[in-house]
Amino acid sequence: MEYKFKNFIITKISAELGKGLKIYTRNKVWIISDLISTPFWVIFLFLTLIFYAQYLLNNINVVTSLMWGIFLFIFMNSFMWAGNSIVQSVESGIIDNIILTNTSLTIHLLGRNITGMIDILISGVIALLTSSYIFGATLSISEPILFFISLIIAVIFYLLFASVYASLIISLRSPWIVTNVMNFVLPFLSGAIPIQLFQKNVADIIIYSPFYYITGQIASAATGVYYVDPYLMLLISIVFTVIMFFMSRIAANKLIQKFRKEGKISLI
């Protein structure tokens, strides 16, 4: 019985991953588009963020911190848009079938998330190389082991967060508006823009954000600048990831309840 259940889950996951990869490789024009756009967006973000203090462009520490900020900006954006992709499932009418087959939103979004992760890899590498080539940022990682551990934790956390986010926006008429706003608000509240760039009183506020312990941890491991003890940060990030796991379960159950009660889960 348990074996069948596991097999069932693996089939669902592989179906979603297969779907995601097929869609990604089918749209080659998107890959070309990303390859052209990313270096330009990186330069744009860099210069826009530093607009008020252009003299900092000569400071290698600031430039390197900003480089990781832009990498994390791409990282978070990708998961937020994966959450937003629930709209397409609603519009194409497959969301009811997803719920009927008792598939969790986290698994359903895996297909979109896998393309997002390929995007992070490609765009992330381009962002790092562009920052290094144009602005002279240093490509070395201060704490490589902590960096990769925190990156893995962040991937798990944001996979779960994307499903919670999707369940929250599923009933909205224009969810992409919320996603766009969140894409700008979240990096500032999460330490994606490394908090050493801010004055101490601003940094003191950001460390109260739960997202700081997920995203800010990556920035800290990359730059080597910690506001909170690295191991305490790691512990807190694991705790928040476990909490997010339960939140995603609660969100999925609420959706199923809504579906059973109303016969549909979205406005459309």
Add this chain to the structure above:
Amino acid sequence: MVRKEINQLLAILEVELKNILRERGTVGFSIFFPILISLSTYSVGTGILGKPPSLELWFYQLIGFTILMITIVMSASSAWYIRQGLLSRRLEYIFSAPVNPIIIIASISLTSGILGFGIFLTVGLIGVIVTYGLSNLSNFFISLLILIIALIPILGINLIIAAATIIGKEPEAISQPVSAIVSTTSGLAYPITILPFILKIIGESMPYYYAAYYVRSIIEGYFNILSLGNLPFLFLYLIFGFVIYRYFENNYIRKEGAYGI
């Protein structure tokens, strides 16, 4: 003859404007977005400097982000029109009807231009009042007229994007690199003087840079009439756009009969 085409243009314009008015969320977001980004970077600036930067600098970015928003709306609308037309096979009926496709594309671009003008009017008015009070309002209203003229060459770039969508099929994948290049090189969020030479040249050869420059210089009172000398050259974009679009339409849609995808 011309009267018939004007009537067609007005009819499509009416339908498209009603479509936009139905999408209140999109309109609201287009107005809110430049304010949100400019305030976000202003807060980063405040954080880095430890004190609020000058409001004039915030206004500089606000105007730039507003023009960026207009650019994105305009370039995406032409691309989406072609994409949705191909998907729904609406293009098949349109090309069979006695309506010149250029009239259709022009009215779609005009609609997005009107939306862009509305965005600029609202956001710019807020920005001018917050930064300069009532003193620069007359300059702001003059800048609206210049903006309309400066946006016309951009219609040519929209036609090129529409032509590229006929081949590439994916509207966002086509319009995204254009938005990225325009955003980076046109001096919208920062002066182009800090850009590498080649990017600066790209920026100066496109109409977006001039749209931002004219608007800012008029509002802030340092406008020089001689700077309008570049404007006639920018209208070459309109001619190129028209020629390229007609070429793709004739050779890839009409000739091959590839109305769908």
